[in-house]
Structures are given as structure tokens and as C-alpha cells.
Amino acid sequence: MMASGNGQPSSPGTFFEEVIAKTPGGEALRLCLQCGTCGGSCPSGEDMDYTPRHIFAMLAANMKDKVLRSNTPWYCVSCYYCTERCPQEIPITDIMYTLKRMAIAQGLYEDADAPDWSQTFIGMVEQFGRSYELGLATRYHLTHRPLGKIRLGTFALDMLRRDRLALTPSSIRNTSQLRAILDKAKELEGAQ
């Protein structure tokens, strides 16, 4: 019936509007001042293709391909410093999650490491209801990063020696209930 506030929901269907719509509280993105507090605060900001602030300028310009192909969302460590410090209260960490989801959904990412790690992790959780470090690590490293396995080896060995890696997966009892919940959620999300 009406827009909240006097922000003009201009040109619906643009990439910018899509990101806003897919983020709880995403409306605040319209308020970005381009002050750079996020970029200055980010612990991995030095290694990002574009700082978060830069990404927001690109979002406003609907540069979908460049944004989704950048490493920026994947280098977000979810430390929430940006969200906490943002003078306009933009849920920046949540927006990074939205960009990751959109990149995966549209296959628009350059380096597969991070998306694959997330998907491997979630695959485990959906199967067992719990995460399972050894299985996760081996599956991820064997499928995606065979060259990294040597260093992983010492890490895993240290962990195993101190009994900190489970050899068998732990599982919840009611996996069918969990599956039903997640299936319904996926169905609802797909229907949106």
C-alpha cells in the first residue's frame, strides 16, 4: 500500500533492489553515506577486491556481475565490526551473506574454495544434523584442495593425537524431522 518512509522504491527488479529485498533490514542500504567505516574496520579488507563501501557503490550502480564475481563477500569473516560501527546502521554482514547466496545461486564466483567449503559444511549438516570435522575436512580438502593436504596432515595429526577429531559422524536422532523442516523452508524460499 505504501512505502515505509519517503524512500522511493525506484526501479523494482534491479540488482540493488533485489539485494535489499533478500536481506532482512536491507532497506538501510539506501542510507549508505560512503564514509568507509566498514572498509576501514574490516580485518580482511586489505585482501578484498573491493572494500564493502566500494561494493555498496557498485550495488547502487547495479554492477551485478562485478559484485558477485568479487571475492569481497567470501572474504567476510563475519566479525560484525562493520555492522556495529556503521553510522547508518546498515546490516553489512547480512548483506555479505545475501551476496554469497546470490553468487552461488547464479554460479557467479571466481574462486570456488569458499562456496565449496560452505556447501560441503551444509551438506554434512543436512545429512547428520551435526557438523563432523574430520569428514568435513577430508571431503572438502580431497575434493577441492588436494595440494593443501600436506599441511592439513600435520594439523589433523595434531588434532587426532589429542583426540580432538571425531572419526565417526555424530548424528541427531530425528533426522527426518529436520529434513522435513528444511525441505519446507527451501520450498517457501523458492516460492518467494
Added chain:
Amino acid sequence: MMGEKIGVYVCHCGSNIAGKVDVEEVARWAADLTNVEVSRHYEFMCSSLGQELVENDIQEKGLTRVVVAACSPHMHERTFRGACARAGLNPYLFEMANVREHDSWIHDEPVQATNKAKALVSAAVHRVTYHEPLEPMQAKINPATLVVGGGVAGIQAALEIAEAGYPVYLVEREPSIGGHMAQLDKTFPTLDCSACILTPKMFDAGNHPNITLLSYSEVEGVDGYVGNFTVTIRKKARFVNEELCTGCGICTEKCPKRVIDGVFEAGLGYRKAIYRPFPQAVPKYPVIDAESCIYFERGKCKACQMFCPTEAIDFEQEDGIVTVEVGNVILATGYDLFDTRKIPQYGYGRLANVFTSLEFERMVNAAGPTAGSIVLRDGVTTPGSVAIVHCVGSRDKNYHEYCSKICCMYSLKFAHLVHERLPGTEVYNFYIDMRTPGKGYEEFYHRLLEEGTHFIRGRVAEITDAVRRPGEEGKIIVQAEDTLMGAQRRIPVDMVILSPAIQARHDASHVAHLFGISCSHDNWLIEKHPKLDPVATMTDGIFIAGCVQGPKDIPDSVAQGAAAAARVLGLITQGEVELEPVRAIIDEERCSGCRICNNMCPYHAIDFIEDPGVSRVNPALCKGCGTCVAACPSGVVTGAHFSNEQIMAEIEGILVSLDGKEPIPEVEALTA
């Protein structure tokens, strides 16, 4: 009530109303309402032609009531009441329907906006039928004025009024007038010395025959209304007899107790327990700070008393209460500095060489704790690099959403002072946007560009001493995104100056409440109109000037002080004012004397009269809120201009059926 002749006028307000509301249709529709004699629409009702339309109809058609559907009554009620009065109709037989602010400007759909306009017009027509002629009350204006706050705005206002020949009471909370301006060294953009231009004004204010200076005093209570305020002021004990003191300063010299001066020296310097904030203080008398005085703590010392040549020290002195009668009040209570400790990532209080702007002002001041040298917290080392951080607590929804207006300019001034005093020192200004609107301000920015200041466009993320890479050891590292480069930068410096937001005084809402005016959600006092009436308030006789209304620089504060004085002088010259006759009246014949209303009244305006055993309203004290009217169990208190029948009629009118369905039968008022 029947047989009234009502004129209805629907304003187009250019396209402001007519662009959404079908004004012709509203006028046509209103013509059929009961008692409506004439219904018109016109392009600009507030124009002289529009007003003449009303005046002619009153005279030619014998209208007995007038309704104008236009903007908010806060905008033009007075205008149209004037038109009625000129045509010989009592101005209170007029009612306004707000179809602009409350309708055309906030709704998009024309049919719905038109329907709402009809309902609002119908409400006004129903209501105005029950209006009664009222006579405004007259009040004499006491020519004395109270000015609260002795900063530059208050001083200016006090001097203007005093010069015009009228008495002024100037109340200041601190021991001396002067305010924040007295703390500053140079003023932007001209770089003239703050003390040199302010102290003569302070001296004049302190010595003017028409100004009664009440320093170290606070207002405790305010009673009355425009023209006739009674103000109670607490004069805090100075423990120094002003009659005897010559201001020689021996007491301060001999006092053995040294404490950090958190007010005038902004925490960067010390003062004694008996002190004068600064040498040019007005008045010249010192005060004893009882909280740090050794005598008050342990019962002995009295060094000051022993050395005082005129026996002016009086440990027995107590707070005094002064009551003054004034006609008008000017509030110029200024601002507080944002507490930068609320942003822990900026390190203030943890990293020694992070300073606030006011600390730096005192540091560069030749009369300040370092005699003007720019040094680190150790008091000796000069910095080789300085970072100046803009927008600390400003433009940030977590603290203050507004721009503090003066920080860009004084931050530039700081950069200039560092260049001037410490040539070769690197200066970095971190800013979000450089805001330099003002005469000579942008030119000053250009001067700083020439002087070689490094400008980094990016809000500082954090300030730390945690070393990450070589070159950072022993430095304070300022981390920010250089947004013009799109990259994170860490700049190691020796000194950081934070430019904190200016915020409303911590007790601003208390002051607003005391004087019966309102403040915004961030506690700035609210002016009557942000553009056209910036120094008046919604309460007649109370004016505001300077930073109490919002962030301002010195020229603006002075201008407001003078403007408020001009408004007050206008009222004083007028001699009398008209007061709205919106008052409660008790029908003593029917009053049961239950006294419920007596306690309801926040102004103690209702007294119980023992003899006939009824309550009576004192019209001079009543402010017309109507709380007693709503509370009276016998319904015998009438709120003039807001009577039960007027409001009941308005309710009936506003709920008029608009969708063509059966009108609601039985429209008699419930209390009828």
C-alpha cells in the same frame, strides 16, 4: 445554533492542495452542509485577494461563521482570524480545516484525498456552528528580561537589550560568563584571537548599569506567562563576599589544593580549590569549590581566609534564592561536547596522545596549560605527525545523526595551527565530507590545501597502538579506508585530535520543561518555525539563541542573540500582548464542590472557594489544557474554544458518510 450562516473557503494553495484534492468538488459538496451559506474555492486564500473574499462575504452575505480549508492552523489561523476581525466578525467564530499538511501532502490517491478533505471540512463546519465569540485577554509586558546563559549568544542578547535601556538579568551557571568561546584560542576562518574579541563584551556585560549579572547561579522555577514571568534563581554559595572581594587573587595563590580543571581547561590543566576560571573572568570574584576544598573536607586549612586582605572569605555563606519579575526570557544555554569515551575504538582515555578538540584548544591557547606549545601528554615532546579526526559522534545513528556543523572548520583551523607552530609536522585530516559553507570558509580550506595538509576521505575505523607492521612501533595508528583510493590505510602518527560532536546540554530537557517549551528527540530546543521564526518558541515570551537550538558557529550564535533581543524589544515597546482566550470556566451554579479539578490542574489555577463551596479558575494562571474539563464529574467546567459540544460536533462532522450510504441517524450529542 440553527440559522447560522457559514462561509466555506477551500484553498488550492497553487497545486499544493489542488494537485491531489479536487477542491471544486469539495466546495460544491460543502455547499449542501447544514447552515452553509456560501462555499467557494480560491487559488491562494492567504493572499490579500483571498482574504478580501472572506471579508466581502461577511459584510455582504452576513456570514456569522467562517471555515477555511487550507494549511495547518499553526500556519495561517491568525491570518484568517484577522480577516474576520477586519470585517467585523469575532475572530473566534472561525475554524480551519487542515487539508494540506494532513491531507494533500501525505496521500497519493486523489479520490481518497478528496474524501478526507470533505470529512475535515464537515468537521470544521459542524464545530464552528458551536463556536462562541471570545475576547482575547490583554497582558502588560514587564520591560525586564531574563537571559539564561552567559556565552557569546547570551552576552550579545543581554547587551542589545541593556543598550536599548531596559533591565536584564543575566544568569550564568559557571563562576564566570564567557562560555565556550572564552576557552578558544583562534576563531575560524579569520584567525582572530577569541579572547581579544570576547573579553571587551564580557566586561561590558559585567559592568552595564542595566545588566544584573547573576553568575554561579541557576534558574530553579518559572511561573507565569508572556509579559509576566516570575523566576526563582538559586545563587550558589561562592564562599566569597562579593562586596568585600577586590579580585586580587592572593587566595588562589595561597590555596594548597590543586585539582584537575574539567570545565574551563577541559581536563587538560589544573586549578586551585578557590579559583577564578581564567584571569579575565567576569565577575572577577573567585569561588571555593567545596568538593575539593581542604577545609570543607577536613575542617582545617583556611589558608585563603588567612591571607585575604579584605576578609572576603566566608565559609558560612549559604545558597541564596533570588526572585525576579520579567516580561520575557531568552534561553542561550549552549552545548556540551560529546563524550568521546563512548567510542572506545578511538582510544580516548586509553591512548595518552589522543586528545579532544577542546583539550587541543586549551593547549594552543597562550594562556592555557602549556602556554600555547603543542606537545604530547608527557608535556615535553613535540609531535612529528598529527591526525585530526572529523565526525566523532556526529553523522552517526549510534550517537548523533546530525552534522555538528562547526567541526570541519575548526579541524581545518587545528591543521593550520599545527602547520604554523610546528613547521614540518605532517597533518592528516580524516573526513567524510568537507563542509565549509560560510563566508570565507571554502577559501580557508583552500589555504590548508596549499599548506600541505594530507586530506584522507574516509571515516576513521579505529585508533590503536597495536603494531601490525614495521614503522608503527611507538606510534598511534589511525586506521581508515581511503575511500578515494578504495583501500584500507594505516597512518602511524604521534598525536590524534578528535573533533567530537556538539550535543545538547545534558540538562536541556529539564530546562525545556522548566520553561514550558519543547525539545527535539536529540534535546535541541525547538524554534517556532525553522525558517521564518528561528528564535521564538511555541511559548510566547520565551526565546532561544545560539547552540541551545542546534549546532552553530560564533557568527550565527551572535546573530541569534541579537535577533532574540530584537524580538524581545519589539514586545517591550508594544507594552501589551493579546493572550488566547482558551481558558477553563466553572459554572459555579452547578459546581458540586467535589474539588477533583483542583488537584488535576498542573498550574494550581483552580482554587476552592470555601464560602459558596465551589471551585473557581484563576484565568491569569489557567493555560487552557482542558484536563479539568475532562475530569469534572458534573460536566460543569467548560473549556473555552474546546467545549464538549464543539468537540462532539466535530466528531459527528468528521464521521460524515462519504460513500453514498445512509447517513447515520440520530446525531444528537451524547451529553446534550
Added chain:
Amino acid sequence: MRYAYYPGCSLERSAASYHTSAMKVADRLGLVFQEVDDWNCCGATEYFAINLLPAYALVARNLALVPGDLAQMAVPCSACYVNLKKTDKYMGKYPQLAQRVGQSLAAGQLGYRPGGVQVRHLLDIIVNDVGCDAITKGVVKPLTGLRVAPYYGCLIVRPENGFDNPEYPTSMDRLLRALGAKVVDYPLKAQCCGGHMTQISEKVAYELIRRLLHNAAEYDADVIACVCPMCQLNLDAYQGNVNRHFGTDYRIPILYFTQLMALALGLSAADAGLGSEIVSAQPALAKIAVEVPQEEDKKARKRADKRALPMPTMPDEEA
């Protein structure tokens, strides 16, 4: 005091020492923790990157499983804590999200009303419900002489949780002081440990870990105390990798705050879950068995010259 208890996947194995010590300490402090039956993974920082609604539904299942008689839930892992707390908060803030999460839960015959469970970090419960005074009373073996760097990391304080300052938290400082330890006040205590970056970009992750170790070492910390299994894993298990990567030689043991509590409360090394840390805590802990005289604070302010300018005081400053 009774609480529902959500351990999270890490505490089952990789952070078993956290679980063991937390349980023993809780027992000693009279806290009753009832594990949420058949709880599932919170999705860590991964699920939100894949599917939004299923991610919230996954977390909400845990909230829905909390028995009705328990109003509060204790969570030892900061990542689980933030997910559980955020899900509850967002369900309250965004009704459409709450409705769709509700529909998903209904598919598993479950339901949850936002605000139904108050999600609290274990540290919050210990510091604010039990209180440092009560803890001091229970200390039988004070950690005198042990220089402990409290490491909060991110997710326990951000996004703002209301129980501590998101930039400069002090809860654990107070707790460790109550245990008799010498608390190292170092600037990076709420900075990021790198989270899952060890799996994505070693270069980025190792640099983040290095910064923390470097800063703690600069302040002569004997041990770093942490509140999250992810932080512990990154700082402890990757310390060797970081040393190899940068040619450094950090040997700072990383313990859970509950392990230090267990020791101070007089529990055995086994009850404290000691021995599973990869960087040995032996040399550091030797300091508390042997009473060592209290050291001068390395970063203590130099005695001020009389020209020195006064320092602003902090409202929460403690002697």
C-alpha cells in the same frame, strides 16, 4: 539456577575440554544445565551463505526444542550463540520471517514464538548471574602471577548483545581478576581470529591469527583465555602453521576461560580438561603451582614529569 544448555557440535569433540570444564565449573557454582534434547548444528557461518530461510529454520529448531519450563538457554560457543540470538531477534523484528520460519517448523510438528527463549552466552551467565563476588569466594587456588590475556573475539559481543561493550568488553577481565590472575589489557581483545578463513584463504587467516598472537606476546601474556571453540582452534591448532608461515616462534597456550576457572576453583587438571591443547600449557601453568612474585605491569605508565598533562579518567577504570 536452571538453564537449557546448547553445547554445539564443536563441544562434542574438538572442544571437549570446554564442555568438560564448563560442566564441572557449573556444578561447582550451583548452575543446573539441562542439555537440549536432540539439538542440531546451528549452521555456523556457512548456512546463511547458502539458503536464508532454511538457515533460520535450522537454528529455530533448537529454540523450539527448549522445554517450556526453561526460559533461558546457556550457549558456550560464540558462533552458536550469535546464530541462536540473532534468529530469535530477527523473528521478533521481521514478522514475515517469523511467519515463514514458523511454517517450516510446523512441517516438523514444532513451533517457536520469538522471545520464548532468552539466549545467553555462558560467560554472561557466569559473570552476571553468579557474579564475580561469589566466584572469588569459591576460589581455593588463585591464579596469582599468571598473566592471562582475555580474548573475546567477535561473536560474543557483536552484533551488540547488551551484556558487554562491543568494542571494549570487560566481563572476562573482571572474572579473571576474581580468579586472582593478572589480566593483560591488550588492544586486540575483541578482534577477529579469522573464523572460517583458515579453510578459504590461509594468507588472510594466518595474518589475523598472527596479529593476535603478536599483540598478546607484546604484552607478555602467559596464556590466552577464550570463549569460543572456533577462536581456540584457530589460535591453538594453527599456531604452528602461523609460525612456519611467518618464521615466528610464538608458544602461547590457548585455554578456555572455564579451564582457568576450574583450576582456580580447585578442580583437578583432568576436570579442567587440560592436556588436549596443541600448544602446551605446561610451562605457563607451572607458574601457578609455584608462587611467583607479581611482576610490574610492563605497559604501566611511566612516572609523569611535572610538566605532564593530566590523562582523562575512564568511568570504568579499576585500580
Added chain:
Amino acid sequence: MSEKDNFEPVIVGFLCNWCSYRAADLAGTSRIKMPPNVRDIRVMCTGRLDPVFVLKALREGADGVLVMGCHPGQCHYVEGNYKTMRRMALLKRTLRQFGLEDERVRLEWASAAEGPKFAATVTQMTETIRELGPLNWKQLLGGNGHFRPVLEPELEEVAA
């Protein structure tokens, strides 16, 4: 269902002159859009609000009543809004006994600076009433719509 969809609620707003009326003016000057369902009546203070006004509005066909005043502690007349708070609480209790949904009568605060809050409240209130559907006052009272037994103060009868 379809009737509910076409239903445009009519809500009477009682606004105090100093805060909420000015908040509404501010919303107007700021062009903040909101649904046109709230029609407002200005009173000097919400303290002037006789509970009978609310009943009158409901009886005359309003589907809801929104009362807005200054924030507690910021009343232009010192404490009129505190009195309103008490009166509204009593009124709502009475209305509840008659089976009126609680959401139909609402007391809210808005300072003169809170134009956006005013707009948000109007929007929210309109949506709430739209959900509830039209108010059938007569049916609620099971008679001719008159509310005399409760409304007319006994004193007046005695006096008459």
C-alpha cells in the same frame, strides 16, 4: 473475505496541539506518505480527552480511535498525558468488557519532531484495523447503539 479486502477503515485521531498535531504537520511538510484513513481532531492536550469522546467516535461510525500525545515527561502542560494514560487504561478495560478488540483504541506518543513516527503509527493502526474488519457498534452493545448506562454519570441524573 472480499468485503474485508474492500474495507477502508475510518479512524478518528485525537491529537494534542503541541506534539502530535505538530508531528502530523511535520509529516506533511516532509511529504511522508501514509494511508488516508485517520481523520484528526485537535485538542490542546490529550488531558482534554474526555473518554466520552472516544465512545462518541465509535458510536458515530469510527472503526478505531487513535489518541496521540506528547511523550511522557514532555507534556506541554506538565502532566496532562499521564492523566490520559490512566483514563485510557480505565476506558480500555470497560471496552474490553463489552467485547471490543483492544487494538481498536490506541494511545501513542509522538514529539513535534517525530513526523516519521506519526506516519508509521498511522500506517500500522490502519493495517491493524483493516485486519480486524469493520466495527459493528450496535451489534456489540446488543441494542440501539446507545451506551447510556455507562456513559451518563449518575451525578448528572441526580442533579437533573
